[in-house]
Amino acid sequence: MPILLVFALIAACLPVEWPQPPFAPERETAFALTVGAVTLVLALALALRTWVIRTLRRDPTRRYEVARAYNWWRRALFFVNIGMVAACVLVFGWGWLAQRELLIFWNKSAQLAPFAELAVPLPYFVVLVGCWLIYYDAERALYRVLHLGDRPYWSRSSYLLHNSRQFALMVMLPVALIVTQQTLNRYAPETTRTVVYKVVSLAVVPCMILFMPLVMKPLLGLKSMPAGPTRDRFEALARRLDFRCSDFLVWNTHGASVNAFITGLLPRVRYVVFTDRILDDLPPEELDAVFGHEVGHAKHGHIWLYAGFLTLSLSVLAALVLFLAKYIDAATSDDMVRLRTWLEGFKTWLALPPVALVTAYLFVVFGALSRRCERQADLFGSKTMSCADPCCTGHDAKTVYPPGGECLCPTGLRTFARALDRVRELNGMDHDSGGRPLRRVLRSVWGWLRAWQHGPMSRRISYLLDVHNRLADEPRFQKRLFVFKCALMLMLLVALLALGEAVGWKDLFDAL
Ligand SMILES: [Zn+2]
Ligand SMILES: [Zn+2]
Structure with missing residues (x-):
């Protein structure tokens, strides 16, 4: 569901004043609760991976049942991950902490550092890469029992590269555009008010659609x-x-x-x-x-x-x-x-x-x-x-x-x-x-x-x-x-x- 993810990440990067954590000391609470939440969802992924590998080792004939259950749980955990990261930002104070800690002085006032809004959905990126690393073993085990005699499964590093390339193209490209625009608004406000800038930023979407193939070829390694x-x-x-x-x-x-x-x-x-x-x-x-x-x-x-x-x-x-x-x-x-x-x-x-x-x-x-x-x-x-x-x-x-x-x-x-x-x-x-x-x-x-x-x-x-x-x-x-x-x-x-x-x-x- 890249579309849901794109808009959830865009929402997280907007200049919203995210709420403080529920109790003091605020900084420590926000940090501890977020680390706890990330650890919890990674532990769930690890449990799913271990179940898949153990079950297949004990009884390879259950491969279709295991594949179905794995797909179902992975989908369900996708929503759990998004929900948990939303809780980190909205309830546990992670968004507040990121915006507070990443301020720099610019033109005599405190400003959020360039591209620092990407730190708000940072827990999601950690969970995402963690899940790729964890699920790799389960997918390799499933591949081996489902595709007997086929070509060998790919290495962990090429699996990681494949997933990150897809994520960069489908999800991060639009998010990066919005974040760049917000950074320009903060650091070059005069430029963003000029007509040239307006025209260029309006032309970005059609240009992207027009030149997408040229970006896509190297990005996906086609x-x-x-x-x-x-x-x-x-x-x-x-x-x-x-x-x-x-x-x-x-x-x-x-x-x-x-x-x-x-x-x-x-x-x-x-x-x-x-x-x-x-x-x-x-x-x-x-x-x-x-x-x-x-x-x-x-x-x-x-x-x-x-x-x-x-x-x-x-x-x-x-x-x-x-x-x-x-x-x-x-x-x-x-x-x-x-x-x-x-x-x-x-x-x-x-x-x-x-x-x-x-x-x-x-x-x-x-x-x-x-x-x-x-x-x-x-x-x-x-x-x-x-x-x-x-x-x-x-x-x-x-x-x-x-x-x-x-x-x-x-x-x-x-x-x-x-x-x-x-x-x-x-x-x-x-x-x-x-x-x-x-x-x-x-x-x-x-x-x-x-x-x-x-x-x-x-x-x-x-x-x-x-x-x-x-x-x-x-x-x-x-x-x-x-x-x-x-x-x-x-x-x-x-x-x-x-x-x-x-x-x-x-x-x-x-x-x-
Ligand atoms: Zn079609
Ligand atoms: Zn005919």
Whole structure:
């Protein structure tokens, strides 16, 4: 759940006056309670690791049960870790201690040292690295019993490097941007008020999306796909679909991940990335279908759509927060004055609700958009493997695939559904059925939360099988999705225009 983590870390780095610890002596209490909390969650991780290793040593036949239990507990402990660190910052006084101890003198006043806000979520970073070190042994033990005869498991240092690279890209990059901005606000306030600075900081998000592929390649250690039959097939397929990208990349995860993705807005800085395991474990026609899915994202303009949607949405949310603040400030009725006095009691805490608003908005609205686009890409992946005969019963070496991926046939749909099913199986994702009712409900809630961007695999597969039985549904879906996208963007644009007029464009520009 990187998104939850990103916003939790951003919230921790905001200039909120975190509360003091519950009792004196404050410094010692805050330190002792935080160290205690970190030790406790690390002890839980250690207990899980020891249980996995001992159980597998005693009875290797329980490997599937152990793998399931391990996955469940690791997920649960992820939330326990976040909760515990939140308690350190909010209740045990860690946030207060970090802000107090890291002051320096600057321009005759005490200021928080540059980037010192990162010390507030420091307990989380300690827990995270500690967990990587602890879980390594459990994952290696599981790998050995689940993948008999496969390649050897990676070393502890490359496992650490792999996890830190992913964490740096997905979580720390946005957090670092916010922290840099806050540091500039403290140490170069005149610069941050200039128009040039405003324009540059507004351009950071689109530039990041544009140049992300160039950052991603060295950061994740991605390598160009070597020449060979797979690369030849992808190149031929790209020609047939009239798709351009600068390279096909391989992500070496030592078999840990079965995945593929596309990154980059423009063909010149666009990569299609495959993990080692998906290249090894998927049969050629299913791999082609997965490649087709990624091409579908580019063909349907999803990356541009996401960039536009995010830029518009963040501007609208900023305008909305500004509008509410101005409205409450200007109001004269008794109720509003009472509300204002009540809110003033929270002072610096008011930095937090906008972060929660953005998180919830992305989760709900971007989630809804993204799940629909994934479905559209699934259909494009099926079209990639389709012939021109809507009643076909199977393909062979003589089958002709029309250029551009414009036809949809039952065999193409079945191929893509099979690819999804295999990816689900290889990733060890749960099927929805079985278990007691409460467990089933919890599992499907978790499934939705985890799959907020893509939708649960079982849903995606059953949708493709529905279309397989009624091919006429596909054009209707495309039309409905087109209307949905237009309506969404139009609504955002209207909201931005209305709010911009209401709060004044200059104020909005300053607030961004
Ligand atoms: Zn996708
Ligand atoms: Zn066909």
